[in-house]
Amino acid sequence: TLAGKTALITGSTSGIGLAYARALAAEGVSVMINGFGDADAIEAERAALEALAGAPARYSDADMSRPDEIAAMVARCTDELGAPDIVISNAGIQHVAPVSAFPVDKWDAILAINLSSTFHLIRAALPAMQARGWGRIIATASAHSLVASPNKSAYVAAKHGLAGLIKTVALEVAQAGITANCISPGYVWTPLVEKQIPDTMATRGLTRDQVINDVLLAAQPTKQFVTPEQVAALALFLCGDGAASITGANLTVDGGWTAA
Ligand code: NAD
Numbered sequence: 001t002l003a004g005k006t007a008l009i010t011g012s013t014s015g016i017g018l019a020y021a022r023a024l025a026a027e028g029v030s031v032m033i034n035g036f037g038d039a040d041a042i043e044a045e046r047a048a049l050e051a052l053a054g055a056p057a058r059y060s061d062a063d064m065s066r067p068d069e070i071a072a073m074v075a076r077c078t079d080e081l082g083a084p085d086i087v088i089s090n091a092g093i094q095h096v097a098p099v100s101a102f103p104v105d106k107w108d109a110i111l112a113i114n115l116s117s118t119f120h121l122i123r124a125a126l127p128a129m130q131a132r133g134w135g136r137i138i139a140t141a142s143a144h145s146l147v148a149s150p151n152k153s154a155y156v157a158a159k160h161g162l163a164g165l166i167k168t169v170a171l172e173v174a175q176a177g178i179t180a181n182c183i184s185p186g187y188v189w190t191p192l193v194e195k196q197i198p199d200t201m202a203t204r205g206l207t208r209d210q211v212i213n214d215v216l217l218a219a220q221p222t223k224q225f226v227t228p229e230q231v232a233a234l235a236l237f238l239c240g241d242g243a244a245s246i247t248g249a250n251l252t253v254d255g256g257w258t259a260a
Helices: 015-026 039-053 067-080 104-132 153-172 191-204 208-219 228-239
Strands: 006-009 030-034 057-060 086-089 135-140 178-185 250-253
Touching (some): 006 015, 006 067, 015 030, 015 039, 030 039, 030 067, 057 067, 086 104, 104 153, 135 228, 153 178, 191 208
Parallel strands (some): 030 057, 135 178
16 A cells, blocks of 8 residues: 655646646655646645545645755655655656757756756655665656657657656666656646647647647547546556566557557
8 A cells, every 4th residue: 555655746736747646645645746836726736635535745836947946845845744755757848849940948948847857856865765675756758758749859859868767767776676667648638738739830830620630639549638647547556566566667658659
């Protein structure tokens, strides 16, 4: 059972991260959520997480582009909830533009938030996992950690890098009772996907329906968006003892996208 353990989940005020937090809190896991958004909405969500099974929930506003804030978040989690047994690196942003016109500040931000934050998080959280001989590290990668799409150079580069980082960590801790894996969703209906529709409409000269059906779901053989709850179900499984031998894996939840 996972009850009594502590999980730190980045980028969990919305979308997939929030679904991870709900799935773990429902099992009695103490959770520290993180991300941006409306303060009242975040506080309501934090309280709702505590109500699921009675385990404490905390919120950190640490910015995943800031290594110092990531270290401080891990320290605060350790003080208030206990050293994280489970870390899920999930915060991520997207920007859609051709490589020759890709804004340099967007490149830097995507590499920092989608890739480097995972290094800083693991670096800070791993020693306590090694000391207790148990840990679960999960990164939300993407089908874009395995295949590319045009106009997403920074995102595809960051997600491919994330897959390499997680494989390396898995090898380093393979005998320490700690697993490290990527979960790679296809298109999941979350604010991150909704927000890229206008840019893709502009870049490719398409209507909203054309972007949804001919661009986003074109690659997904099921022709349906993945749900955040389906992604969270895999994370919950990876946290269990039944998944103790699954490490260094990059597991897709992509409606068949990368099989095509
Ligand atoms: P989302 O936009 O709903 O959630 C992103 C979360 O990250 C939010 O909580 C946001 O506040 C937080 N965040 C953004 N910048 C941050 C920063 N600098 N510091 C701290 N938190 C920050 O997006 P989502 O779709 O749930 O995406 C979650 C993860 O899943 C991302 O890594 C994304 O790349 C990945 N992913 C999403 C899809 C999809 O189709 N939605 C597919 C594959 C992978």
